[in-house]
Amino acid sequence: MWAELKKGAAVAVWFMFLTLPIMVVKVNPIEQTVVWRWANLVWLGAAVFVLTVVGRYCSRHRTELSAFWPDAHPLLAHPQLKRFLLIVLALLATLFPLFFSSYQINIMTTALMYAVLGLGLNIVVGLAGLLDLGYVAFYAVGAYSYALLNYHFGLGFWAALPIGGLLAAIFGVLLGFPVLRLRGDYLAIVTLGFGEIIRLILENWNDFSFGPSGIAGIPRPGLFGLTLSVDDAIMYIYYLVLLLGLITIFVVNRLRDSRIGRAWIALREDEIACQAMGIDKTKTKLTAFALGASWAGMVGVLFAAKTTFVNPASFTFLESAIILSIVVLGGMGSTVGVVIGALVFILLPEYLRAFADYRMLLFGAIMVGVMVFRPQGIIGNPRRRSYPLPMAAADQEVGHE
Amino acid sequence: MSEVRPLLEVRGLSMAFGGLRALHDLDLEVSCGEIVALIGPNGAGKTTFFNCLTGVYAPSAGDILLNRPDGKALRLNGLLPNQITKHGLARTFQNIRLFSEMTVLENVMIGCHCRHRAGILGAILRGPATRAEEAAIIDKSYTILQHLRIAQYANDVAKSLPYGVQRTLEIARALATEPVLLLLDEPAAGLNPTETSELDALILQIRERYRLAILLIEHDMKLVMSLSDRIYVVDYGERIAQGTPAEIRNNPAVIKAYLGEDDA
Numbered sequence: 001m002w003a004e005l006k007k008g009a010a011v012a013v014w015f016m017f018l019t020l021p022i023m024v025v026k027v028n029p030i031e032q033t034v035v036w037r038w039a040n041l042v043w044l045g046a047a048v049f050v051l052t053v054v055g056r057y058c059s060r061h062r063t064e065l066s067a068f069w070p071d072a073h074p075l076l077a078h079p080q081l082k083r084f085l086l087i088v089l090a091l092l093a094t095l096f097p098l099f100f101s102s103y104q105i106n107i108m109t110t111a112l113m114y115a116v117l118g119l120g121l122n123i124v125v126g127l128a129g130l131l132d133l134g135y136v137a138f139y140a141v142g143a144y145s146y147a148l149l150n151y152h153f154g155l156g157f158w159a160a161l162p163i164g165g166l167l168a169a170i171f172g173v174l175l176g177f178p179v180l181r182l183r184g185d186y187l188a189i190v191t192l193g194f195g196e197i198i199r200l201i202l203e204n205w206n207d208f209s210f211g212p213s214g215i216a217g218i219p220r221p222g223l224f225g226l227t228l229s230v231d232d233a234i235m236y237i238y239y240l241v242l243l244l245g246l247i248t249i250f251v252v253n254r255l256r257d258s259r260i261g262r263a264w265i266a267l268r269e270d271e272i273a274c275q276a277m278g279i280d281k282t283k284t285k286l287t288a289f290a291l292g293a294s295w296a297g298m299v300g301v302l303f304a305a306k307t308t309f310v311n312p313a314s315f316t317f318l319e320s321a322i323i324l325s326i327v328v329l330g331g332m333g334s335t336v337g338v339v340i341g342a343l344v345f346i347l348l349p350e351y352l353r354a355f356a357d358y359r360m361l362l363f364g365a366i367m368v369g370v371m372v373f374r375p376q377g378i379i380g381n382p383r384r385r386s387y388p389l390p391m392a393a394a395d396q397e398v399g400h401e
Numbered sequence: 402m403s404e405v406r407p408l409l410e411v412r413g414l415s416m417a418f419g420g421l422r423a424l425h426d427l428d429l430e431v432s433c434g435e436i437v438a439l440i441g442p443n444g445a446g447k448t449t450f451f452n453c454l455t456g457v458y459a460p461s462a463g464d465i466l467l468n469r470p471d472g473k474a475l476r477l478n479g480l481l482p483n484q485i486t487k488h489g490l491a492r493t494f495q496n497i498r499l500f501s502e503m504t505v506l507e508n509v510m511i512g513c514h515c516r517h518r519a520g521i522l523g524a525i526l527r528g529p530a531t532r533a534e535e536a537a538i539i540d541k542s543y544t545i546l547q548h549l550r551i552a553q554y555a556n557d558v559a560k561s562l563p564y565g566v567q568r569t570l571e572i573a574r575a576l577a578t579e580p581v582l583l584l585l586d587e588p589a590a591g592l593n594p595t596e597t598s599e600l601d602a603l604i605l606q607i608r609e610r611y612r613l614a615i616l617l618i619e620h621d622m623k624l625v626m627s628l629s630d631r632i633y634v635v636d637y638g639e640r641i642a643q644g645t646p647a648e649i650r651n652n653p654a655v656i657k658a659y660l661g662e663d664d665a
Contacts, residue, residue: 254524254527258523258527259517259524260521260524262514263511266500269501269502269503270499272457272498276457276483276498277512277514277577278486278491278578279483279511280481387539389506389552389555
């Protein structure tokens with residue numbers, strides 16, 4: 001303990017020395033005087049000392065601390081408790097828009113959209129293990145396919161939704177082909193480039209996409225020809241996104257627990273062994289890219305309908321990074337984790353607005369904290385699937401050999 | 402044709418990596434139901450040979466012909482690893498390559514992948530056909546685990562297994578692809594004498610039960626001599642001898658390759 005305090009003190013003194021010029025010395029050029037703000041130094045030293053000691057204590061007791069975190073599985077193992085929680089959750093989600101303001105509904109809609117994006121990317125990154133840094137490209141494809149189809153052909157939201165998903169899937173395959181041989185860092189770089197290419201095309205090909213000024217006046221989704229007020233439309237879109245989210249969870253879970261899902265995970269674990277087991281690497285990778293991308297495409301269409309305006313600025317690399325962070329923070333490969341990750345990631349900065357200037361700083365600190373203490377994500381180790389074993393007659397046969 | 406063609410016929414197989422000649426003009430045959438061993442000093446090109454057979458490398462020259470017991474004959478050169486597995490060649494790896502985060506049962510289920518066909522729509526809708534197929538896969542995988550006596554580990558994660566069980570699981574996974582020829586790359590590497598003798602018995606049982614031929618690379622001479630019907634010896638990528646275990650044991654070229662020139 002004494003050694004810890006000494007270490008903390010040393011770090012604090014070193015920090016005080018390093019930050020002396022900026023934190024203490026203040027030159028007033030008009031009056032040509034130097035102001036010495038020693039109080040700053042004391043505060044800084046104290047803060048660094050406390051943070052160092054606490055931080056070192058936490059990281060030394062990392063395993064004990066992370067044991068306090070109930071993993072989803074033991075908690076939800078009880079089927080009745082699980083059903084009860086799901087019903088409460090469903091009620092909360094359904095009734096939410098009736099009790100909260102449009103602003104609250106709007107940020108919740110955004111969070112749910114990111115949850116769907118995260119679940120889509122989770123297929124590519126979490127299950128198939130293909131690090132994709134250009135995922136936002138498919139989101140852009142979806143959004144622009146609705147915007148352009150509506151602008152040129154007057155296509156409605158409901159027609160554009162499947163088309164957006166399909167087009168994004170096609171782009172997923174287009175990206176998939178050249179990167180079939182790549183893995184890891186190399187794949188990440190190529191996908192990063194792909195994402196930028198799509199954005200740059202949208203930004204510069206004026207005749208096609210109207211450049212940086214974007215496309216405005218995209219109609220909101222229709223409801224049997226009814227005209228909705230803005231508030232009602234926000235609520236309507238919330239329910240649409242909620243529905244899409246539920247469908248996504250259902251489909252992604254089923255895919256994960258299927259023959260194809262197993263092939264994805266095997267591909268992630270060991271590509272060479274995977275091929276040696278008779279799995280077509282090309283087909284498996286391309287299905288992962290296409291299925292992952294199609295969700296981004298559909299969310300893209302919803303995004304265009306929600307904001308009624310698209311321009312390339314919405315599809316920067318930062319978006320890809322956010323979606324990827326949601327997947328990593330939530331727990332790669334875990335559906336519940338990704339949904340929680342999306343809610344935390346999108347809602348937290350909104351609710352941290354109370355802290356004004358320190359908002360992003362706090363947000364960053366929380367993220368660093370999660371990654372230090374939960375490197376496997378909020379819901380880690382999602383795959384512990386045990387199958388009910390067939391107690392075949394062969395059991396005895398072998399036993400008595 | 403009256404003459405029975407061997408299951409696997411390798412003729413004049415060569416593999417060069419740039420200037421490096423890893424394999425040169427290698428011939429090899431494996432008949433149905435045979436256990437054939439491929440031995441040779443370290444770096445002789447044995448694993449390269451396996452990699453050529455299983456499509457990891459495309460050989461520079463030569464033919465790899467497979468005459469399946471059902472009468473289908475094909476040339477395997479230039480096919481992809483997964484196609485070759487589908488045609489009935491399955492392999493294990495010298496340095497274990499299990500899907501370490503998956504359970505034992507899932508590892509074997511992956512092996513069944515190429516014999517089934519449930520697609521995306523099937524996975525999402527999960528109709529009766531898909532469910533029946535999934536149940537069949539689990540059944541088949543579990544039966545293989547029982548045959549190899551590792552069924553008690555079925556729901557354990559592969560990376561948590563003892564080393565010997567991991568080796569056995571590699572074989573189980575390969576068997577799930579329903580091979581006609583099983584290629585074992587140093588199955589006894591790292592096993593203790595007891596485990597090795599268990600492996601010996603296991604390999605013989607596998608041959609009986611699954612009616613397949615086995616080609617193995619191995620350094621453990623005791624295992625090789627007791628298991629093999631025939632042995633091929635390679636050194637510097639060339640075949641230096643072939644024959645029954647008794648013939649190989651007394652072959653001067655083999656002794657020279659293993660022990661060096663000095664015949665004092």
